Amino acid sequence: MNLQPLLDAPLAVQIHVAAVLPASVLGAYILLNRKGTPIHRLLGKIWMALMVITSLSSFFIHEINLFHGFSPIHLLSISVLVGAWQAISSARAHNIRAHKAAVIGMYFGGIVIAGLFTLIPGRIMNAVVFSGGPSWILILTLLGIAAMLFLQQRLVTRRF
Numbered sequence: 001m002n003l004q005p006l007l008d009a010p011l012a013v014q015i016h017v018a019a020v021l022p023a024s025v026l027g028a029y030i031l032l033n034r035k036g037t038p039i040h041r042l043l044g045k046i047w048m049a050l051m052v053i054t055s056l057s058s059f060f061i062h063e064i065n066l067f068h069g070f071s072p073i074h075l076l077s078i079s080v081l082v083g084a085w086q087a088i089s090s091a092r093a094h095n096i097r098a099h100k101a102a103v104i105g106m107y108f109g110g111i112v113i114a115g116l117f118t119l120i121p122g123r124i125m126n127a128v129v130f131s132g133g134p135s136w137i138l139i140l141t142l143l144g145i146a147a148m149l150f151l152q153q154r155l156v157t158r159r160f
Contacts, residue, residue, distance in 0.1 A: 005127035012060035013124060019057060020111065023050035027107045028151060035096075044091075044103075048084055051106055055080040073117055080110040116145075 006017060026047045030040060058077040083106040090098035118125035 002128060002131045005124050005131075009124050010061070012057050016054055016057040016061060017125070019050045019053040020115075023047055023054055024111045024115065026050065027111060028147075031104070031107060031151060048088065051080055051110060052084055055084075055110065073114060076109055076114050080106050083110070 006014065009017075026043060030043050030047055034040065055077040058074060083102045087099050087102035087106065090096075090102060115125075117123075119129065120126060
């Protein structure tokens with residue numbers, strides 16, 4: 001692992017990564033634990049704020065310039081912002097099914113899928129994770145992907 005590419009990256013990228021890394025761990029924790037408790041609500045608010053920061057910061061990242069500085073991955077950022085609105089409004093309306101769908105969509109679309117795109121060769125996070133360091137980072141990445149797939153399967157088969 002080599003943090004230098006991230007340290008050399010633009011400020012928007014650094015803010016983006018600083019928000020998304022804790023959001024990925026916190027989101028997995030929230031999805032795996034008991035719902036509706038005061039701690040769930042508190043951690044959910046923190047997670048939602050991290051996701052909004054992650055999404056908004058992405059609009060200042062223009063490394064893949066396909067259309068006026070933007071790329072298809074920015075569509076995920078828009079969907080995260082829409083999902084945040086849906087998750088909050090459905091939770092306030094006590095529509096748990098819609099809240100759950102919005103949050104799961106935000107997590108898997110905004111973190112898992114977008115995160116996999118960051119590992120494409122030539123991207124900053126690919127250089128961070130796969131260069132200049134021990135191979136255990138690759139093993140941890142693969143274990144993380146396996147854990148996310150397990151989590152997704154558990155959420156699909158689990159009834160709330």
